Amino acid sequence: MTETVLESQSLTKYFGKTVAVDHLNLEIPRGCICGFVGRNGAGKTTAIKLMLGLLKPTIGSSKLLGCDSMALTPVIRQRIGYVTEGHRLFRWMSIGRLEKFQRAFFQKQWDERLFADMLEYFGLSKKQKIKHLSNGQRAQVSLALALAPNPELLIMDDPTLGLDAAIRRQFLAGMIELIMREGRTALFSSHILGDVERVSDRIVVIDKGRLRANCTLEQFRNSVKKVKVAFADRAPTEFEIEGLLNCRRSEKELELVLIGTDSNRINEWAKTVGAEKYQIVQMNLEDQFIEYTAPASKGKLFRWEEI
């Protein structure tokens, strides 16, 4: 059985009367790169902070590397690298000074060579002050600081926030190489599904505080399908098909988003409703995510739009 590095049980957090994270039950196995995605305000950062013990859950609990999040010992924290949202570092420090500060907490496990290599790779110098760095450069320093102690688990909260495409690609390339090198586990949250698609092998979708998906990227990609169905006459207004999540209907066409429906079932259904032809539309992860997290129509389990 694969070891679980991160797990939560009924993890819930209320801010006032608003539920930010609602009974999150999650398990992340060791050795995977897990993309943690959701819309704005879905609860990603809150969930990460709960798992790191920076916030107290209203109910429920979580564990990192087998240790309760509210009781993370220094020894456990040494094994976890954390890149904060916005890469907030001490602006008055230089990179070298920050390295010294960080190093004091990881005496034995600090990889000086790795840190130096990473700085070289990103084109940074130890003498540069944090306040003089751009967003991207700060992100790079954050990553270097987080990876140099060789953590078992790396948690990154929107690490590419505010970075342009070129820097993002460079950052992700570096990240993948380093993570994959040692077989580490990584959990990173992001709004940019392209990045998630590029690096992750597992995806966790959170929507309005609730867990909507926790599966491999391949499973997600294979499960979410968009089908365009054309009719000779009027498209039907009522029908049943397994896995219907979203439906857009024009006079002669239906556009369906289906979850977990295999091709044979689609084919059978098309024949049943008398479709003239149908086509499975290619979607990238971003399209799939948008369709997957679209809100349901009132009174229905799926979204219905009349065009």
Place this chain on the structure above:
Amino acid sequence: MRFLAILRKELRECLPWIVLATAVLFVFGYVELFERTIPQNIDYRYRLFSPSNDVYPFDLTKRSLLAGMGQLLLVVSIGLGLAMGIRQFWVDHYAGTWGFTVHRSVNREKILSAKLTAAAIGFVVSIGAIWCLLFLYASKAPNFYVPPAKRIFFEGWVYIVSGLVVYSAAALAGLSTVRWYTTKIFGLAFAAIVLFVMVFQWRLSYAFLALLVGIFVLVVQITQTFLNREF
């Protein structure tokens, strides 16, 4: 090692304020003392009386030569307390670096201890040392014909400890997660009450007691809040 790393970081962050307080106290304190040794200030310090005249107690109960220093010391202590409290506990909040700080592989108690230790060092080394130097200078004949009373030295330390009360109050206000118009500033109000009680004490022991009680009440809350606060 970890504690020292955080302590160094805290001291470095508060260094500009410590240096400023030291410089202000030293420069203005020296000027103040120097003025006290100018001949016209020495010669006419004590009132001359005419024969067969009433004398009011006020004429005989003089403020210490270091009275101006006292005001300066109190203001600088309070200022340094506020500055350090804000620097250590408010700036991290607005800069968003609490997450980075708290996720260090060290107990939260050590982080808090380092902050409080840095504050104590800042006060003792900067203001305390300068006060000791200036008082020694004033006590040494012939700088002042009538040296300041020994009690004044301890009153100076009362002022310095007052700064620690204000520091604790600023720290508690910074850590409080409630809105400013509710109980967030109660720590500062409490510090004001403690200082008010302090200035009306004539027994030094009671003055120190009031300050220590104030510090205890505030630091206990700071500790509990910091250890259990959400960041």
Place this chain on the structure above:
Amino acid sequence: MKKDGTLRHLAVISRIFMTVLILLILVAIGQLIIGEMLFAHYYAAREQQEKLKADARMRIATSQKRILPDGSIHLANRRGYSRAGTDYTKFQVYDVNDNLVWEGIQKDMPYEYLDWAQNLRNSCSDERMRELKTITSEFSRNLDIPVNSEERTEEVWRYDEQKDIFVGYRYRQGGGKIGYISSVGFTELKSEAKPFGKSRLFSSWVPQNSFSPMLLWQTDHRFYQINFEEHNVSLLFESTESEITFIRTHNWPSLSTSKKESSSIDYRPLIHCLTNDGKHWLIMWQPEQRLTVVLPEGLHSRSISATATKDSILLRHEGRELMPPELDYRKSPNQWQKYFREYRSKDRKEWIELYKVDDEGQLELVSRFDWIRPAAPVTDEIQEKATAPHRFVTAFSPPLYNVVWWIFHDKLMELTTYRGYRGSGEFVRGIVEATRWSLPSSWYWNWIVSVATVSIAFRHGWSRRTSLARFIAWLAFVGAFNIAGLLTYLALNHTTVIKCHHCSKARGLDQDQCVRCGTELPVPIQGKLDLMFCA
């Protein structure tokens, strides 16, 4: 874990203490403001006071009782103040039969009345000295006695409270110590100096032919005269058995700075001392004489004044009918206030007596005058009414106040009467006033306020409670501290409540289950289309 629990409890107690202290002060300030506004609104018309002034009995009671050398008693009634000075103050003088014998301004008064020994002029009591030692924001003050020449200060003698001696410094180039002045006089060595004793009072003046102040220094048992210029100390009076209550002087040679030049009465210098054992000590000079006077029963020790002329030694006694003893008033503040009001609402008998003292210290009555002081005016009742409303909402609830009264009634009575003022500085007087204002008076209303605050706390806390014991403790706290308690409770316990999805009642988020129906927080239903594939 035990350490965590202790820290948590300490933190909670500290937080409650800090919050309730601040809110008590805020509530007290609010009370003071409301009270002052109401008082100004309800203040009684002056005409009642004017009416009272016109009352002859009140005129007699408030007039100055002056005694002529032959023992006759006159009643001098001041008719306002003059801007030109005390010499121009108008007076009416009556005899004991209420006949007007003279009217005019002070400087034209044809009678020369006896002068009596007074408290030391420009004196500084030990309470006042303590105030001078308060730290303030500019350090405390020192008692520095300069020894001056005509043009400059030559020496400075500083009082060392720790050692209870004076330390002298040379006040010129080079500085340096001169020596020490203590109860044994001037010494060069600190080890030889002996303390004066616990200081009570000092007074200072500059004698003739000198430019430097001298001190009269009173301790618990002794009375010194200290001459810093000549470096000597004279012991004027010592009471070995009993502590000194007061010292008064008259015609003291060195204190003749404002002696009337043209006095026809030949006074002898006199020190009049009262000790705690009730003895009056009269020490006179020219010739030197020392007498101890034990007062007969009925004479109140503190109301005695003395004077000594070449012909006789005289004592003056001012007596008044005492408050009737009533022990029940100690039981509750309401009883105490009722008793006090009843006393003030009765006429009281007062009198003045003149005694001659013989060489054995025996007294012989020379003359006496009695009068009635009318009861306090009605304005006090109106004042009570004006200030009563603010006492409905007091910082402390009736039960708590009663408990505090039962334990500390002596101290509280002292604070709420005139004695609380005497000899105190502004800070103490402020505390006394604040205590008076915070006294609850209308018990029923106060109980209603207490019940109301507890009810509000109950309604607020019932849905939020996590522990019954804690909830009850908070209710008791609110009940004890009224409004400040309620505000403290709300400040520290206003947690979020949501509607229970099962019973639709309010429930707190700190609770695992709803307090009413026991349901836990709702668990979201997993969607059929949610993609959950665990590894």
